[in-house]
Amino acid sequence: MQILIIHQNFPGQYKHLAPALAQAGHMVVALTPKVEKATTWQGVRVIPYKIVGASTKGIHPWLMDVETKILRGHSCMAAARALKEKGLNPTVILAHPGWGESLFLKDVWPEARLGLYCELYHSDQYPHMNFDEEFPSTDPKNDPIRIRLKNLNNRLHFEVASAGISPTKFQADTFPDYFRDKITVAHDGIDTDLLVRNEDAQLDVGGGKILTRDDEVITFINRNLEPYRGYHIFMRALPDILKRRPKAQVVMLGGDEVSYGAKAPEGQTWKQMFIDEVRPQIPDDDWARVHMLGRVPYPQFMAMQQVSRVHVYLTYPFVLSWSLLESMSVQAAILASDTAPVKEVVTDGENGWLTDFFDTEALTDKLCKLLDDKEAREHLGRNAREFVVKNYDLQKVCLPQHVDWVHRLATLPAPKPVP
Template sequence: MRILFVHQNFPGQFKHIVPALLARGDEVVAMGMGDYAPPREMRYVRSHARMGTGKDGHPWSRDFDTKVIRGEAAFRSAMALREAGFTPDVIIAHPGWGESMFLHTVWPKARIGLYCEFFYRSDGADTNFDPEFPLDQEEEQAARLFVKNAGNYLSFQHATRFMSPTHWQAASYPEWIQPRIAVIHDGVDTRAVKPNPDVSLRLSNGLNLTRDNEVITYVARNLEPYRGYHKMMRALPDLMKLRPNAHFIIVGGDGTSYGASPPEGKSWKQIYLAEIEGHIDHKRLHFVGHLPYSTFKAILALSRVHVYLTVPFVLSWSLLEAMATGCAIVASDTSPVRELITSGVHGKLVSFHDVDELIAAVTDLCQDAEHRAMLGQNARERIVRAYDLHTVCLPRQMAWIDQLGMA
C-alpha cells in the first residue's frame, strides 16, 4: 500500500505507526512543515508557505487564513509529488493546522483518514474553565471558535475514516461525526517506559539523586496555566515546609503551547516563580527545561510523587508515561484525566482550582509508602492492559489503516 502522512510537525502522533508500516513493506511518504531526517526507506517532503498571515483582514478569520496558507503549501507539495509519479492509496493527516484541506483535489481517489485530536468548543472543555482567566465576551469567543473549526469541517467532507486517542477527545467533536471516530491511543512502549529501582540522575548543579531521595515531579511541554503550572507553583511554599527534605523537579519549556500568551516580555514561568519568591528554597527546586527522552524517563523513575494538572484539554503523553513508570500520581479531577485515573485506584484526583487539596494529597502520599506502591502498581497495570504500544495500540492502528485502504 502507498501511504502519505501529513502532519505539520511530522512525525507527531505517527512516530510509531510509520516504522511499523515500513517494516511490513508499505511505501510511505510524509509531508510536514518542519525539519525531519527520514529513514532511507521513506521520502519526506517539507512544505513551505508562500506568504504570511495578513493583518488587514477580519480578526476572526486570521486563524482560518493561516490554515489556508498552510493548506496551499501542502497542496503545492502534493502537486509536486504527483508530477514525480507518486499517487497514494491512503492519506493519513492531522487536520488541525489546515494541511489536509485541499489534498482531495490532487488525489481525488485516495482514501483519507484524519487524526482527530481536538475540536474547539465554547463550553464543556478548556474555554472559560479557569476563573482566573475569565473571558470578557463569551459570545464573541464562541463565534471565533466556530470559525477556528472551519478547517476541520472542510477536511471532514472528503475523509473516509477518523481516529482519536481518547474517548473524551472524540466526544469534543460534533455528535454527527462521533460514531465514525475510532478511539485508539498512540500507545506507550511499556517495555521501555517502566519502573527502575536502580535509577540515578546527576543534575546540572552536580546533585546526584536516587530513589532514596524524596523527589516530587511535575511535567508539561511548556510551563503555563493550561497545564496548571500556576497551581503547582502556589503549592510549593507549603510543600517545602511540610516536606523539608524533598526535591522538586519541574520539566518543561518557557514558551506557550496552549491558551493565552503571557504579558509581553515575560514568561508564565517567570510570573509565577516571582509570585512565590522569598517563600521557597531554590536549592531544592530544579527547573530542567526540555530533556532528552532517556533523562525524562529517569526523572519519572525517580519520582516519589508525580503531579499532573490540566484544564479539560488534550491529554498529555506524559501522564500515561508516568503511569507506565509506576508513579504515585496526584492529578487534576478533570474530564480527560478521569478517563485514565480512578481516584484512589490509579492515583489521587484533586480539584484543579484547590491548591490546598493539592498540597494535602501530595503530602499524604509522601508519608504513605504502601499507598504509593499500590497506586503505582495499579497505574502501570492499567497502561499495560489498555494502552501498551505493541500489544494493544499499534495493532489497532494498523488494522484501522488497512480498513481505510479497503474503504
C-alpha cells in the first residue's frame, strides 16, 4: 500500500506510526516544508516543498488565518501534483490538517482515503473560551464569527475525509457530531519502557548543583510558560510554597514564547511578567531554590521527571500535555488541576490528587500535604504508572491501535471534493 503523510513539522504525531508502516512493508512518503532536500528517515521517503506566498498586508484580521492555510494548501498541492506525475498514487493520506497543507490533496487524488489527526475543534463557548476571567476575550461580540471562520479549515477537511483519529476523548468530543462519529480515540503513546522510575537519577540544574531523589524536588513543565498551562497560578503560589518548604527545590521547564492563547502585552513575555509579579515576595535565598531551565534535551527532561517528588500540572480545558502522562509513567506523584482533560487520566486519590485550577491556597496546602506523606506518594506513583502502562503504552497499546486504524481507513469510502 502507498501511504502519504502530511505534516508541517514532520514527523510530529507520526514519529512512531510512519516508521512502523514502512517496516510493515508499505511505501511511505512524507511531504513537509521542514526539510530542504529529499531524504530517507527510518524507511520513510521525506520530500520537501516550499511554501510560496505570504499573508497580504492589511488584510482583514478574520481572513488572515484562512489565507495562511490556503497558501500552505496550494503549495502542498503543487508538490503533490509533481509526485503524482512521478507515479505516486496513495491509497491512504494521513494528515494533521491544522495548518491547511492537506486542503486540496483530494483534488489531486480523489480516490485516496484521507485520515485526519483531529487535535481540536475550536469553540466560542465556555469553558473553551473565557475559562480564565483574568484574561477575557477582547472582542466577545465577534468571537463567534472569528471562531467560525477559524473552523472553516476543519469543515473543508471534513467534507473529503474518510475518518479521523484523536489522542483523547476530550479532544475528540470538541468536534461536531456529524464528524465525531468518524473519529477513533487512540493516544500517540508513551514509551513506558524508557520512562521508568530511576532511583539513581540525577538532574543538573546549573551552578554545580545536582538534584537527586533524596532532594525535595517540585517540578512544573510547560512547552512555554503561559496562562493556558497555569503558569501564572503556580507562580502566585510559589512565595508561600518556598516559605513553607524551606528545603524544597523547584524546577521549571518552559520557554518564554507562546504556544496557546493570546500573546503577552507588547514587549513583554508571560514568563517574565509573573516573575516580576512575585519576585518582591521571595527572599533571595528562597529564589535561589527556583531553577528555570527553559527547554532542555530529552535525557535531562526525563531526569527531571525521575527526581520529582511531586509534579504539578495545571491546564485550561485544552489539549492534554504528554508531559503529564510521561511523569505518571516514571511514578511521579501528581498534583493536577481538576479540569476536564486532566480528569480523563487522573482520578483524584487513586493515581494523583486534583485541585481547583484557580485556588492557589488549596494548591499550596495539597502540595505540602503530599510532600509530607511518603506513603501517599508511593501509592499514587505506582497506580499512575499502572494506568499509563495499561492504557497508553506505545508498543503494546497505542501503536497497534494506530496501525489498525490505518488499515481500516484503507477500506472506507473516499468522499470526493464537491463544488
